[in-house]
Amino acid sequence: MTDKLSKKNLSWTELGFNYIRTDFRYSAIYENGEWNQGSLIEDDQILIHEGAPTLHYAQQCFEGMKALTTASGDVCLFRPSLNWERMNSTAPRLLMPAVPRELFLGAIEETVRANYPWIPPYGSGAALYVRPMLIGVGENLGLKPAEKYEFRVFVSPVGPYYKDSGMAMISLAVSEFDRAAPNGTGKYKAGANYAGGLLATLNAQGIGANEALYLDSANNKFIDEAGSANIVVFTKDEKFITPSSDAILPSITRRSIMELAEIELNLMTEERPIDLRSEFQNFSEMAACGTAAVLAPVGKIWFDEKWHAMPGNENSDGSVMKKLYELLVGIQRGEIEDKYGWLHSINLGL
Ligand code: PLP
Ligand code: COI
Numbered sequence: 001m002t003d004k005l006s007k008k009n010l011s012w013t014e015l016g017f018n019y020i021r022t023d024f025r026y027s028a029i030y031e032n033g034e035w036n037q038g039s040l041i042e043d044d045q046i047l048i049h050e051g052a053p054t055l056h057y058a059q060q061c062f063e064g065m066k067a068l069t070t071a072s073g074d075v076c077l078f079r080p081s082l083n084w085e086r087m088n089s090t091a092p093r094l095l096m097p098a099v100p101r102e103l104f105l106g107a108i109e110e111t112v113r114a115n116y117p118w119i120p121p122y123g124s125g126a127a128l129y130v131r132p133m134l135i136g137v138g139e140n141l142g143l144k145p146a147e148k149y150e151f152r153v154f155v156s157p158v159g160p161y162y163k164d165s166g167m168a169m170i171s172l173a174v175s176e177f178d179r180a181a182p183n184g185t186g187k188y189k190a191g192a193n194y195a196g197g198l199l200a201t202l203n204a205q206g207i208g209a210n211e212a213l214y215l216d217s218a219n220n221k222f223i224d225e226a227g228s229a230n231i232v233v234f235t236k237d238e239k240f241i242t243p244s245s246d247a248i249l250p251s252i253t254r255r256s257i258m259e260l261a262e263i264e265l266n267l268m269t270e271e272r273p274i275d276l277r278s279e280f281q282n283f284s285e286m287a288a289c290g291t292a293a294v295l296a297p298v299g300k301i302w303f304d305e306k307w308h309a310m311p312g313n314e315n316s317d318g319s320v321m322k323k324l325y326e327l328l329v330g331i332q333r334g335e336i337e338d339k340y341g342w343l344h345s346i347n348l349g350l
Pocket of ligand 2: 063064293
């Protein structure tokens, strides 16, 4: 029996964004038109049929969120209902069954609670990353949806996505590849979108960038998003803008940051197409935002065969992105009042 109150002896402040095996995960099965109740299990392997549609036709989707220990010692998720809504917007697009809210949130809460020793302590800068996933399993060969599905939730303690701690400064390289077609699956969290992006990321890293930046595939002009995060820009004429595009993942972090920019910083916000080449000279600051990325300022972008520096990010202490980062992370850590009701506290049953 694990001592529920004792934490694992990890170097919490040194964690990267890597898989660390925890004790429990949750698994539920959908068969004959209904979900079973599911349960916590210890086995980190999934045994599935070699013909399973998730393996051949990428009939699969996932979500990502973090559980953080707050200043008062609570363990909180950040707006998990929005992850549930997004999974249930992705699932029907891939002909997969909806995951009921009680199953989605219940499985996450149980998995976090059961892995209490793995939840990074307050002040460590680390979090417990939660990965819910839905996969089409069972025997199959032809191109058709599965008849059986597994909904699984696993967790892993993680540190910052881009660097050792705090607010990382990153660089992006415009990709020669398209991420998603205008009427494709870009706005869904389908694993297939990411498989196509692996080479784009590798190529971006090959020229010294952290991540690929995608422009819209119809015109190769307007900013879509980065490989694992949405984009926000603060312009020289003091507008806080973000791309409107049907091909990008509707980021929960971005929606929160847009609200903070408008309400807390009184900035004029706009969601509209952003033409990278013609508008770049009006950019002051840019950042990539997402659960893993949090809010990472972009120091420079590679496009048209050269690096373009972002002027406003040079003095990052007084930057708008820094203020927004502090507001967002302050709320998530329970250091700033959660007046928006974004935190979802988990009953740890201790
Ligand atoms: N865009 C992509 C492609 C992502 O993978 C993610 C990560 O989930 C995001 C954006 C950010 O979304 P969120 O803020 O909901 O994590
Ligand atoms: C997340 O931010 O949760 C993601 O899913 C991005 C992933 C590529 C690490």
